[in-house]
Ligand SMILES: O=c1ccn([C@@H]2O[C@H](COP(=O)(O)OP(=O)(O)O[C@H]3O[C@H](CO)[C@@H](O)[C@H](O)[C@H]3O)[C@@H](O)[C@H]2O)c(=O)[nH]1
């Protein structure tokens with residue numbers, strides 16, 4: 141996962157994932173503009189393996205995260221002068237600066253499938269567990285990136301056992317996905333959540349805390 145080579149930065153003129161727009165409007169008599177992007181809604185799933193009392197999360201190279209670090213360390217690479225062409229970038233940063241821990245997640249891009257169906261497919265593709273649709277629990281939904289995309293993410297909870305493991309997971313290689321499945325022991329999970337040396341999404345932190353309030357007390361009783 142951690143070998144990323146031949147980087148070059150180019151313009152994004154047409155994308156099936158992101159479409160930039162500018163909205164002009166008047167609010168309480170004041171004229172404003174706001175730039176935003178349309179992107180897909182998504183689902184994410186907190187997965188807890190009861191056989192081994194651990195959370196199952198994924199680790200991925202995220203180009204957007206990598207390029208944030210690139211801009212911080214080598215801002216000259218983002219200078220606008222030749223933005224209409226592809227500009228080779230120096231391999232100045234290790235790929236690991238762009239790797240994040242995340243909940244298993246996927247974009248909602250199949251109108252014929254329910255959110256639950258999309259979630260179950262993502263669990264199988266990314267983490268390798270067969271989860272029956274009816275056992276999936278909806279936790280809540282929230283808006284992510286409210287300044288930029290405002291897209292909705294719906295969060296589910298899935299309990300799995302070792303017996304439900306059907307494959308290694310790892311994402312769909314034909315779509316270029318390269319995902320590492322990582323287990324976080326329940327006993328270490330709150331330290332992990334707040335340890336900034338493990339870059340992670342808000343979804344991981346929020347859902348681990350949700351588990352502490354809503355699931356962990358019942359586990360202790362059993
Ligand atoms: O510029 C892009 C964007 C996506 N993909 C592909 O699209 C798929 C997306 O994977 P999927 O697992 O469905 O989505 P995620 O990347 O996990 O979803 C993310 O995307 C959502 C919508 O942007 C975010 O809100 C989520 O938090 C985040 O997990 C992958 O196969 C990618 O290869 C590309 O090839 N190029």
Ligand SMILES: [Mg+2]
Nearest residue numbers: 244245246266
């Ligand atoms: Mg995903």
